[in-house]
Amino acid sequence: MSKKIPRHDFEPKIMAFVCKWCTYSGADLAGTSRMDYSPNVRMVRLPCSGRIDPQFLIKTFEQGVDGVIVSGCHPGDCHYNEGNYYARRRNLAFRQLLDFQGIDLGRLEFSWISAAEAIKWTKVIDAFTDRVRALGPHKQYHELIDPYDHYLEAA
Amino acid sequence: MIEAIRTQARNLLENKEVDVIIGYAEGSDSTRTTPVFIRKPEEVSRLIFDPRCINSLPLYLNKRHEYPQKGWKRTGIIAKGCDIRAITQLIAENQLTREEVYIIGVPCDGVVSHFSKWDGRLHDGNQATKCAECDVHTPTDCDFFPGERPEVDRSAPYKVSAPQVLNLMGLNTDKRFDYWRQEFDRCFKCYACREVCPHCSCNICITDRTQPNWVDQAAHTKGVFAWHITRAMHLVGRCTGCGECTRACPMDIQVDLFNQRLKDVVQESFGYKSGYSQDEKPPLITYKTDDSEDFIQ
Structure with a gap:
């Protein structure tokens, strides 16, 4: 029996940068357990949440993504012992920087999800998708003038 | 005061204790000074402060x-209190060792915000914003100081929020974005803010790399946003607030507001004051297991 899928006017595009030891395995578990979660999320697997350079997040926002999730192992569980502690400090500063620059912090999410927490993963994704959907498209960056646009239009 | 500094500089050069003295000399017109590298003892009379x-x-x-x-x-280097904080930060980051540098500290009552504002004297209208809350008018750590150096207590947390930062934080997010869009619309990516920064240490800057192209080279607003966020992010907990980036900006964009804001964040969250200790690690290369994580799900 098929589940009823709700229709929305706007489907947000969401990027998730995840650590391969915890969150990616957690998402994998959610998949193999056939759990439902919103299909808006695109995942990028990285070795550790400490590997997630703020540059990645800047670039994703620049390229027109509506929301970004950063996720890794719980503190103390890092495969490399301390990567997620560095990530925590870095993201604290980065959030404040984006806030000061004028990007709504509702569009940036940081979470700890272990390999066993498939249910938490689905909940975080669903809640975040709803939140970004309520915020609407991330127009601010879209509206910045792209000097290459008219080349594309001409072609 | 300047006579004592010149005598000391001459002695250092004559005794071959230092190879060069970096200081200030008269510039191209009466409102300007220029950095000068003195290598001969007879040239020390060019030094001014x-x-x-x-x-x-x-x-x-x-x-x-x-x-x-x-x-x-x-x-040898002639340094104001804020410059000595920058040197201390460079030592903390292993850019140089304390033995490599001979610091000639100078007492400083504040400097003008820009050469063009100089009208013969220093007053509230032309003083740089960093000087208002400065606690290093008397330098912290120097090898030579003209006259007696009074002890100053600097343990209190420093006040960093410039009035403009507080104004911006009072606006809502969309208004802040509009403000920065208007400001960054003028930026044409001359990278003067990078060139004058004492703490931009990369041999090849991320904006000069084209493979992969993290920050767009073109001077359209998208790339400008990416550049200024990247620059601020690279200076978290390292910027000592000299304000040179704003002074050097040919389009009068206040690019140091990002750094001012992050200094607040670093002090509140990690209790770190940049430029006061040669041994303490900058906040982003260390961690505590009980760091704040109220923003994390």
């Missing part, structure tokens, strides 16, 4: 300028 000496000279101590490769073993 007054409120027009606004350049941050520790810039030349950064490894990216490769001055030690010229065979200079020890560099």
Whole structure:
């Protein structure tokens, strides 16, 4: 029996940068357990949440993504012992920087999800998708003038 | 005061204790000063110091300028209190060792915000914003100081929020974005803010790399946003607030507001004050297991 899928006017595009030891395995578990979660999320697997350079997040926002999730192992569980502690400090500063620059912090999410927490993963994704959907498209960056646009239009 | 500094500089050069003295000299017109590299004892009379000496000279101590490769073993530098904080931060980041530099500290009552504002004297209208809350008018750590150096208590947390930062934080997010869009619309990516920064240490800057192209080279607003966020992010907990980036900006964009804001964040969250300790690690290369994580799900 098929589940009823709700229709929305706007489907947000969401990027998730995840650590391969915890969150990616957690998402994998959610998949193999056939759990439902919103299909808006695109995942990028990285070795550790400490590997997630703020540059990645800047670039994703620049390229027109509506929301970004950063996720890794719980503190103390890092495969490399301390990567997620560095990530925590870095993201604290980065959030404040984006806030000061004028990007709504509702569009940036940081979470700890272990390999066993498939249910938490689905909940975080669903809640975040709803939140970004309520915020609407991330127009601010879209509206910045792209000097290459008219080349594309001409072609 | 300047006579004592010149005498000391002459002695140092004659005794070969230092290979060069970096200081300030008269510039191209009466409102300007210029950084000067003195290598001969007879040239020390060019050295001056007054409120027009606004350049941050520790810039030349950064490894990216490769001055030690010229065979200079020890560099003498004339430094205001804020410059000494920059030097301390460079030492904390292993850009140089304390033995490589001979610091000639100068008492400073504040400097002008820009050469063009100089009208013969320093007053509230032309003083740089960093000087209002400065606690290093008397330098912290120096090898030579003209006259007696009084002890000053600097343990209190420093006040960093410039009035403009507080104004911006009072706006809502969309208004802030509009403000920055208007400001960054003028930026044409001359990278003067990078070139004057004493703490921009990368040998090849991320914006000069085209493979992969993290920050767009074109001077459209998208790339400008990426550049300024990247620059601020690279300076978290390292910026000592010399304000050179804003002074050097040809389009009068207040690019140091990002740094001011992050200094607040770093002090509140990690209890770190940049430029006061040669041994303490900058906040982003260390961690505590009980760091704040109220933003994390």
